[in-house]
Amino acid sequence: MSGGPFYDRVALIGLGLIASSMFWAIRRAGLAGEVTGFARSAATRETARRIGLCDRVCDSAAEAVDGADLVVLAVPVGAMGDMAAAIAPALKPGATLSDVGSVKRHVIDAVAPHLPEGVHFVPGHPLAGTEHSGPESGFAELFDNRWCLLVPVDGTPPEPVARLRAFWEGMGAHVEEMEADHHDLVLAVTSHAPHLIAYTMVGVADDLRRVTDSEVIKYSAAGFRDFTRIAASDPTMWRDVFLTNKDATLEILGRFTEELFALQRAIRTGDGELLFDYFTHTRAIRRGIIEAGQDTDAPDFGRAKVTR
């Protein structure tokens, strides 16, 4: 199933970083006939119309999904259930409903009850993002060489899953399937816990009385800068992620605290050997990531400008 278009009409519900990048990626490769869009905020819809985001921006979600072969929910995880309820009556029989939420068990539990007969629900999660948000933050290359995880629910026939896979591949992503609970644990490790930790460290730096904000900002290149980038991500999205992937996130944070205490103890007691061995081991993990092609080895520390 290569080439496309894969759907006559795609509806993007929510027009933030992910949906706007999807639109430009769909356009780049000609993956769909018409793309409609809806955002709850009138200002966002206005911006979308101004910059040509979507072929048609609709003033209601029901209007946007009317006749669509693929509907993608690209709203914060906490808003998925209500949005599914709002569009359910307007969904076309045989349509595929998907989403791009960072948490999968909660989205399945929130969306599935609203699904009308004959609509195929194929949850998804593209592992791509920047610290920017909103309709103007998207760009066609966001998904290039990134993973998109599909989390099909029991009983979904293979055809809609295969079609959605080909659609994401057309947007540049590599696609894998994963079970919902395992997805949520893997993401707690690779994304959710690191985000909370980065938010925390940036908060601590800001709160410290004896080091001024301007010093923190000025001297951020020494390691802290990568944390601030992560901690600049969309607040609504991340609030919902933590509240809806609570158990896995708290489990990983518990493990993290345990380990941090062990390293703090090594510092306090002057156990240089433990520290050296630990740091040598983590360095090897980085090498694995470079070999897996998920980052480059360039010594830029995120400094280089790229073209949009």
Next chain:
Amino acid sequence: MSGGPFYDRVALIGLGLIASSMFWAIRRAGLAGEVTGFARSAATRETARRIGLCDRVCDSAAEAVDGADLVVLAVPVGAMGDMAAAIAPALKPGATLSDVGSVKRHVIDAVAPHLPEGVHFVPGHPLAGTEHSGPESGFAELFDNRWCLLVPVDGTPPEPVARLRAFWEGMGAHVEEMEADHHDLVLAVTSHAPHLIAYTMVGVADDLRRVTDSEVIKYSAAGFRDFTRIAASDPTMWRDVFLTNKDATLEILGRFTEELFALQRAIRTGDGELLFDYFTHTRAIRRGIIEAGQDTDAPDFGRAKVTR
């Protein structure tokens, strides 16, 4: 004091990332007559000779510093004292001795007792680095638009400080002076604590039984990747940093843990408002860093290749 050369002869003691970058930056701008180099390991000296790092690579530190107007100690913080003791008898009267260590109080305490009469000790710390190390990791642009902090000790006359400042500016850096203890606290916030936290998170991910290493590596783009880059930094250097900036690092980690517990509690109790407000606040700090020119706003998440 612009243009240079600022020193007839510069000796670089230790030939890792910082010293090798200094050599290429000195060459780029013609900041010194001859540059000599020394590394404890014969293999490193061999590599340096092969790639043309330094005008002359010496087999002893005393030989390298003989006749030098500026000597820069670029060895791990824990090795500074012994190295100072080894070169002290060979230092030329009127020479400037400096270093590039990430901790300043400890280096001053370790080096100052060995200083011969008439040698000016001007400690320094360039806030620049990558996760790479060794003589082949250096590049001339490392210090461009980065900060270099000078931490002069009491009684140092102004001329050697001004000359060293001009020298660092010639290598592309912005220079500021700071008091040693304040330096160590600022760096504990902006660099040392973030590094330990990144090391810890990478260690936790690796140690988790239910998520495979290959999954962690494969899906690292979702936030974790920035941590692994930080956690790939040189183990010897970082062991020494934590052992020699113990008090400030432990203080910041204590504050961090306190704050992390408050956020974990908000997740557990479902306090979305606290989380949202916290994340909104940290986002503003990121904006400050971009405005201060210490990072770009490009949506690349460290992906772009740069040329060496």
